[in-house]
Amino acid sequence: MDLIDDGKGGAGGNAHEFTVSELSGAVKRAIESGFGHVRVRAEVGRVSRPRSGHMYFDLKDDRAVLSAVSWKGQxxxxxxxxxEGMEVIxxxxMTTFPGQSKYQLIVDNVEPAGAGALMALLEKRKAMLRAEGLFAAERKRPLPxxxxVVGVVTSPSxxxxxxxxxxxxxxxxxxxxxxxxxxxxxxCAAEVSRAIAGFNRxxxxGAVPRPDLLIVARGGGSIEDLWGFNEEIVARAAASSEIPLISAVGHETDTTLIDFVSDRRAPTPTAAAELAVPVRAELTGWVADMRxxxxxxxxxxxxxxRQRLSDLARALPRPERLTETARQKLDTWGERLPNALRRGVAARRVALSDCSxxxxxxxxxxxxxxxxQRVADxxxxxxxSMTRNVMQHxxxxxxxxxxxxxxxxxxETLRQREALEKLANRFAEAARRSVESRRDRLATLDRLRETLGYRETLARGYAVVRDGNGAVMTRKAQAEQAESLAIEFADGTLDQGASPAPRKKPSAGRKEPPPEQGSLF
Structure with missing residues (x-):
């Protein structure tokens, strides 16, 4: 469609009159046919992410701004x-949006400008080291x-x-x-890895003390400037270090491979120094406070x-009071002793006179x-007397x-044998009658047991329900809470769910008690 005016289309000329929709569609087709696939290097401006999942953002340079949109799937x-602020490709x-008479870029993919290959390589190395377990949290060692001694790997200038x-x-x-x-x-990568290994050796x-802690530090910069710390040899050297290591490469937003394998990551080199040692003034204050x-x-x-001792001392009596009664008794006995001795001597003198x-x-x-005379008699x-005693014996x-x-x-032996045989025969006959009586009673009780036992009830169409531990269940709530059920019928047991725990085999010579039958009647 030719949209060029020949200069003769005045108010009453022959120029074609387009509707707004026709003109917008023509512009849309012209732009899409001329810019069907483009790559734009620009700085990201305003970024908007509405609830629909689409993303709207601006691509700009120092003289122009291009509206861009990426649909939810993209x-x-x-x-x-x-x-915002990222330089991307x-x-x-290109297309147009007739509703606002503006053109825009439908973006399929975004990659950092100048760092696309580096980022892809970095992600590949990161995935490989993660698969080897070098990023695992259990490998991280506590800092002393x-x-x-603190070892620092950095530029001295x-x-x-x-x-x-x-x-x-x-x-x-x-x-x-x-x-x-x-x-x-x-x-950079070779020197840093050699420095970490050298400190560990x-x-x-030795003359040069081995550090108790290592700090690998560098200031901020672009991804190209920090790429030496993304090399595999640096990451493996940090992972194999026997000395705990703090990585302080770049600023908070900068992330390199050594940050993932180190024992602790510091956002800045200054923060690494703060992680390495405590504050001496705080320690001194803490010690003084504890003292x-x-x-x-x-x-x-x-x-x-002391107060407890005073309380106990007040509860105890004075020493003089403890000895007052004993002292008084001693004085009383001291006064009574001379008279008692004299009376005792006089009494013993009288007894001696009677005996003498x-x-x-x-x-x-x-x-x-x-x-x-008595002995002679x-x-x-x-x-x-001895003669009479001998004759009697x-x-x-x-x-x-x-x-x-x-x-x-x-x-006498024959008589005792006959009596013993008669007694043995009577015992044997009594034992036989007793055994027959008990056998008949046992058979009667066994028939009664078979008649009243739960297996006869099972034969009439009932069943016994047990849980996984073999305990009989009599309530629906118990069956709903059990992890597995064993249903015993007359001809066998049906297991539902996990196999129940095996029942303990009764020891030899010990009858297993009959199962609970309360649920059958």
Missing amino acids: VARMQVQPE ATGR YLPR GAVIRDILHRLRDRFPVHVLIWPVAVQGQT LSPA ARLIRAQGQAILSR GALRPGLLRRRIAEDR RGARLPS RRQFETCAARLQPATLRR
Whole structure:
């Protein structure tokens, strides 16, 4: 469609009259056919993300602004989300929006300008190291609370090392070892990895002390400037370090591979120094506070024990009161002792006089003569008494010997044997009748048990429901809460759900108690 005016189309000329929609459609077709696929390098301006899921943003340079839109499906496929101030390369197609008479870029993909390949490589390395477990949280080691030596891997001429040393000096001065390296450029990765490995090879007892903590630091910059810390050799050197390591590369928004494998990431080099050591003034204050609290606690404890001792002392009687009664008794007994001794001596003198009167020689001779006469009489009676005793025992012996003759013994043995056999027969007959009676009763009880037992009830169409532990269940609520059920029928058991726990096999010689039958009747 030719839209060029020939200059003769006045108010009453022959120029074609377009509607607004026709003209807008013609412009739309012209722009889409001429710019079907374009790549635009620009800075991202305003970014809007409404609830619909679409994304509207501006692409601008120093002289113009281009409106851009990405539909919901395109936004979901983007690996990099545009943010305000980011320099990007947007790929898409040009079109118009007739509703507002403006043209816009439909963006399919966005990648950082000049860093697309680097970002892709970085993501690939990150995925590989994550798969190896170098980013795992359990590999992170705690930082020493108060390191004696701190090793710093950075450039010795930049502001970073001055900030770290200044912060360490303000917080808690420690011995600092600096390993100078290039923090950007082609030699950066190799020097940083050698520095980390070199610090780890130092001996704790060597001339140069081995650091207790490492700080790898650099100031902020672009992704190209920080790329040395995204190299694989740097990440592996940091992961294999036996010394705890803090990464402080760039500022808060800068992220490199060494940040993921280090034991702690600091947003800035100054923050790394703050993580490395505590504040000495705070420690001194804490120690002083603890000392004061200890002194107060000791003083309070002494006062409390002193008060307790005073309370206990007031509850105890005085020593004089404890000995008053005993002293009074001692005095009383002291006064009574002389008279008691005199009375005792007089009583013993009287008893001695009574005994001495009975010990006169004439009286002793009479008693001796009487005792001698009594012994002589008993000696005279002794032979006849012994003779009678011997004769009596001899008659008893002869009677026993007559009873122990062989014929007598045989007759007695036969009589006892016959009596024993009769008694054994009576016992056997009584035992047989007792066993038969108990067998008949047992058979009767067994028939009754079979009739009343739950298995006969199972044969009539009932079932026993048990849980996984073998316990009988009698309520619906119990069955709903059980993890598994075992339903016993007359011909077997049906398991529902997980297999129930095996029932404990009864020990030999011990009958298993019959299952609960309350749920069957």
